[in-house]
Amino acid sequence: MTKPNTSKWTKYKLLRKSSKLRVNLPETAWLRESSFWRLIKKYGEVIIKPTGSYGGHGVIRIKKMDSSIYEVQDGATKKNFTQHSQLNAYIKKQASKNNIIQQRIPLATVNDRPFDLRVMVQRRLNSPWEVTGKLAKVAGKGYIVTNIRLSSGKVVSVEQVLKNSMLKKMRANDLLSQLDKVALHAAQKLSPYYPWVRTMGIDMALDKDGNVWIIEVNFIPMLELFLKLKDKSMFHKMKSFGKTKPRNK
Template identity: 65%
Template structure:
């Protein structure tokens, strides 16, 4: 097994090395007071997330309100800072815990709630990567994170999410094809650095214009999410794939 870090920051830097993937990656930097200030000035809304955690834990949105106010959303909780020293102290505290800062993507919404997708990409030893399943995670009311346990959201098919969103007038087949292509390209980019990895759960999103974004890549995704879909065939395919690759 490789000693290479599996943190969000390391995987982001590896993905950025692919010129073909750069357009699908939200701008990301290591969190510091200076990177926070630069990114917030550039985008007005940014996301802070711990580089080593999963499941939406610790994900915070910061929005610039006017010239000297900052709205911070942590889960469903909101707080407003009106003092620069206060917000800088907040940032320093998060930076000490190894956070990254990321451009906020204005996700497409289903019935007003943001959603993203979990795309499962798997391979057998010395075989090509293949997409084995995908679903959409819809955030719970008042949440920015789509993690089902954390936000109380729900799982639907990607087609269902698209048809109930701002993207409903776009060609669903084209959106799905782009999603597949970017997911496979991501796995092929990371695969050589993590040769022991045979399963990736790639969190991806559409913005309100239908552009595909790579949010993050998980190497130990929760497969049971797929049991929440009405059709269990994707879950069984993913599980059978696991069973086959474990055989000698």
């Protein structure tokens, strides 16, 4: 078997092979003018991001405001396109950067700020995968990305974010159980293609209806994010699985 690369696009295609996981994957395509118009017409809002970058860099949101206005948000900066020709030129420029386009998930929010989740899945040699930690990343004011450095967001416990979000009426235990189930299945699906990987940081999301989504899977996640939680026990547990090369994320 040819060794696959570790790009977002490749991992998405591998996860899509699982009929169980398809419902948890936002529709994603390689960015072209044709794929952009197909997805923006279908969903009204899309995310464009580099297939090889990490940490939220280069993530752009495009939203159809009405029949002739498209809002483009890059970081905290927003601008409108009213001419299809201008937007096509912009998309062509982004496509030249090896970007993918993805259905925008209507993320659950806390105080009107979107949040997503980092679920850590690890295994010891010849042992099954297990979930070793979870945290929530809340976007900074005015940002669409939850990356802490880019958006000045914050890290909180998953229990805290569920309690304070619009999802508080749902049973937290059910949501947590579903997150674990999907994360473990994703790790099990990817591991045959990447047998050397023993730690995965799976970025996941809950939409406003409590559905679970896989945003992307990182093979060299920054464990130190978990030091921002009051409870350090998850961090120490993850470190016990072996040292992971640090990476800025």
